Amino acid sequence: MMFTSLFRFFHPLKKTILPLFFCVPMCALAQVPAASHEVPNTLEQRLKACTSCHGKDGRATSDGYYPRIAGKPEGYLFNQLKNFRDGKRTYPLMTYMVGNMSDVYLQEIAQYFSAQHPPYSAPQNVDTVAAVLARGRALVQQGDQLKKLPACVSCHGEKMTGVAPFIPGLLGLPRDYIVAQLGAWQTGSRHANAPDCMEQIARRLQPQDIYAVSAWLAAQNMPADAVAINARDLPNVKFPLECGSASPKTVTP
DSSP: OOOHHHHHHHHGGHHHHHHHHHHHHHHHHSSSSSOOOOOOOHHHHHTTTHHHHHOOGGGGOOOSSOOOOOOOOHHEEEEEHHHHHTTOOOOOOHHHHHOOOHHHHHOOOOEEEEEEEOOOOOOOOOOOOOHHHHOOOHHHOOEEEETTTTOHHHHHHHTTSSTTEEEEEEEOOOOHHHHHHHHHHEEEESSOSSSSSHHHHHHHHOOOHHHHHHHHHOOOOTTTOOEEGGGOOTTTTOOOOOOOOSSSHHHOO
């Protein structure tokens, strides 16, 4: 009854009252100046999308899945960004982000993260038996002649910190990431420039080998000078396999 009476009271005035009711809040908002928030036009700001997954400065962590990209050789990072863009590596989020980027901009991204050197996170606490870690260490440092597997150190550097400009370090990476990438090479969902040496190596690895290598790598402390060796400092370097992404012709002076 009360609502009916109110309606009858306001009904003759609705043409004047209702616009007033709606105008009050809207007019009030119109009088509030928009907050000025100027986003800095810097490369660091534009790469926030990268650091949302890879961590501040690209440092990531030793746990989880996303790899550390900080301090990786510039040529390696550039190649991987191109591979995502061109479909040689498949990860929907990365493909979406770089799908329309030019080589020039991808080079800028690679240069930026290559120049970052934040501290490394503590290694993963790998829960596995000593025999597995021993097998992983042997594959990394000595390889396996019977399986025609070269030692990882023969390409990635004696300290496994990489060889600039094209070969990445493998320490400080999450174990799950290492397993996933070796599996991607085995199944053909990850490619590099031909001849693809990592695909050849991955296909010779048994599941227990991948388990051992990934466990040993993830459990290692970083050396004090955790930077990639420059290939120019190794004029006589000889890789056990020819790699299209890092051939001797490319990395020697």
